[in-house]
Amino acid sequence: MNNEAIKELLYKMADDLLILGHRNSEWTGMGPLLEEDIAFSSMAQDKVGQSLALYQLLHQLGEQDPDTVAFTRNAGQFHNAIITELPNAEYDFSLVRHFLFDTADALRWQMLTRCAYTPLAQLAAKVRGELRYHTLHANTWIKKLGSATDESVSRLQHSLDELMPYALGLFEPSPYEADLIADGLFQGEAVLQQRWLAAIESVLAPTHLQLPDVVLIAPVVGGRQGQHSPHLQPLLDEMSEVFKIDPAAEW
Amino acid sequence: MVTDISGIDKKTVLEWLEAVKDPEIPVLSLVDMGVITHVEVSGKRVAVEMTPTFVGCPAMDIMKQEVAQLLTQKGLEPTVNVSFREPWSSDKISEKGKAALKKFGLAPPPSHAALIHDIDFLEHVPCPRCHGTDTELRNPFGPTLCRSIHYCRTCQEAFEQFKPVG
Numbered sequence: 001m002n003n004e005a006i007k008e009l010l011y012k013m014a015d016d017l018l019i020l021g022h023r024n025s026e027w028t029g030m031g032p033l034l035e036e037d038i039a040f041s042s043m044a045q046d047k048v049g050q051s052l053a054l055y056q057l058l059h060q061l062g063e064q065d066p067d068t069v070a071f072t073r074n075a076g077q078f079h080n081a082i083i084t085e086l087p088n089a090e091y092d093f094s095l096v097r098h099f100l101f102d103t104a105d106a107l108r109w110q111m112l113t114r115c116a117y118t119p120l121a122q123l124a125a126k127v128r129g130e131l132r133y134h135t136l137h138a139n140t141w142i143k144k145l146g147s148a149t150d151e152s153v154s155r156l157q158h159s160l161d162e163l164m165p166y167a168l169g170l171f172e173p174s175p176y177e178a179d180l181i182a183d184g185l186f187q188g189e190a191v192l193q194q195r196w197l198a199a200i201e202s203v204l205a206p207t208h209l210q211l212p213d214v215v216l217i218a219p220v221v222g223g224r225q226g227q228h229s230p231h232l233q234p235l236l237d238e239m240s241e242v243f244k245i246d247p248a249a250e251w
Numbered sequence: 252m253v254t255d256i257s258g259i260d261k262k263t264v265l266e267w268l269e270a271v272k273d274p275e276i277p278v279l280s281l282v283d284m285g286v287i288t289h290v291e292v293s294g295k296r297v298a299v300e301m302t303p304t305f306v307g308c309p310a311m312d313i314m315k316q317e318v319a320q321l322l323t324q325k326g327l328e329p330t331v332n333v334s335f336r337e338p339w340s341s342d343k344i345s346e347k348g349k350a351a352l353k354k355f356g357l358a359p360p361p362s363h364a365a366l367i368h369d370i371d372f373l374e375h376v377p378c379p380r381c382h383g384t385d386t387e388l389r390n391p392f393g394p395t396l397c398r399s400i401h402y403c404r405t406c407q408e409a410f411e412q413f414k415p416v417g
Contacts (some may be wrong), residue, residue, distance in 0.1 A: 039390060042393075043392070045307045046306070049307015050307060053335075055305050122336060229316070
């Protein structure tokens, strides 16, 4: 097994989940209705927990302990896709991001249930079941609001158009694509993107929303290599504030 | 209270662990919840393997400590590890555990969670109070990661379900 290849995969997944988990947690107390406040807070808790499980696998492979990895790196050392770090903006934006990201994430974990690296395959078997609730939540709201009023449809469409180039950045190829595929670790970003597009299309089909033509969109890439938007570093500063004051603090 | 530990076996350890409850659902023991996946006894040493209901479950550390504490009090030398070797599913909750959930006011999860693939499994969950099925899903997320929120049209009250996960 190529250790560098599996580490690259684990880091980008863990960083996606930690950063989007943090963004989701920013809805706590701010949700447009109580149920959505609870939903985004619960998904935040799931995602941060899943990122911890991935950082623990990395620790077993010789990386630093999870807290050090999560709280002491700078933006340039994070491998999350840029879509996860964008500020929450309005609810429609967060909802569309949740839909685009979680559809991809659920498919990725599904593919990893067959990963040749057993600890990741075992974790994937567990996480896959949990993610059904995330995709169920996203699909329910996209279908409802995507066919409701002129305002809800136009808001979602606007966010969909804005987010598609960033969503495509989730599938930025790894330098290890060939190794991952050859070693039976992961079937690769291209296969994932294809399955994701089919899944997105089938949810949007019964709504009034139009899927932008992905062939005409330039993906926003760079996140996997540590090239981020100006929004990531302030998020990290806030997230690590307590840790940096007192690394031994319990809260 | 240190017990005579000569000749204790896995069965005894599991009986003792009945005393450790889920901190968020104090009527449900960890054994009945199905999160204790392996127990291996060798003289004074006992190795316990646990697995979380949800990967992000914040109660895991406390449960781990309580298991270790109880077994230490019994005079054993426990090691408690968290593993995903045998992942938790809601089918791991025992019948006794499901009855305890219902008595606590939480709808127990239906069986065969792994076979459930669409959202119908969350609609028409039987109400734990009146057993009626004229209910609807209000939110797939609830006050803890393992609960969803439903509404019973017969009782005209909200209730929670322990989520099926497969």
